[in-house]
Amino acid sequence: MLDIKIVTENQQTHTRPQDQEFGDLVHRIGMAGDRFLVVQRIPDIPGTFIQVWHEVDGAYDVEHRTGGAATHVRTLVETPEQVAALMARWARQEPGWDAGIVWESLGLPEPEPVPEPAPEIREQLEERVRELLRGGYGGVAELAESAEDYLVKDGVHPVTLAQARQLVERLWLERVEEQQLWSDVTGADRVERAFALLDGRGITAREHFACCRSCGLAEIHAEGREDARGFVFFHLQGTESAAAGHGLTLYYGGFDGSAETTAAVGREVVAVLGEAGLTVEWDGSPDQAIELPGLDWRKRLVG
16 A cells, blocks of 8 residues: 555545556556646645656656755656556655656746745634644645635735645644654544444445534435445534544434434444444433544544
8 A cells, every 4th residue: 555645637536545556547547638647645745746647659757846846857757667666666755766767857946935924813823723733634725725714804814825825834744743753543543444444334434524513414415325324424613622632522323314223323333433442422312422532633634
């Protein structure tokens, strides 16, 4: 498995692919609407990526970047096998991953410096961005848009998108360094694994889903497989609660609307959460939410 996220020209996203899947994607590109792959590491490091462009009967144009515009370089590679092997070595961060490759600079200009926001604005934005980073969902671009909009009043933006992104990238990198010290399995890891297991068993399980309970209940049916028996989710406000150390509330139910099915889904959810090593509070009533008190919410960034 490669610790990367891939975005294609036709807007498909592939996360943590196996080598074979990645090789298949490289072999596939070349036709109109499906000519490139952009690859970033997990977690995303702003300004660090590798990408490939290919049109039928042409060579493979590979580019990579490790920071500012001056680090953006390119090379031509003849075969998809060579491309896949090169990019897989990059993904694994192997020493000498590009040995023998001759790169040329694209000569991109450095962007104009972005002025810092006023101190009082910066402090408020930093506090909000750190809250979002503790929540653990969304990439740099999404968080930058949230930061740009956070203090808008009467249509006036106190910061530009460029200022917001600069601040987000700095705090994002701080969080990435912090999570590199997490050697143990966190509560957020356990929730993610439990939800993946439940989803595979026919219970639609969604993290950080919808803005609130009512919207989540209205939208969850369209989220999963047609043959799903029931659902479980927590919403955006629940994420904020967990990130603030107040535990996590889960909402669940059966798609047939019966109390019996809802209770059965609740029992299955509780069992899987317990097997994942989580502390669970639920009285067995289909009218009561499932609680995860004292949850260790250290959510790993993906981006």
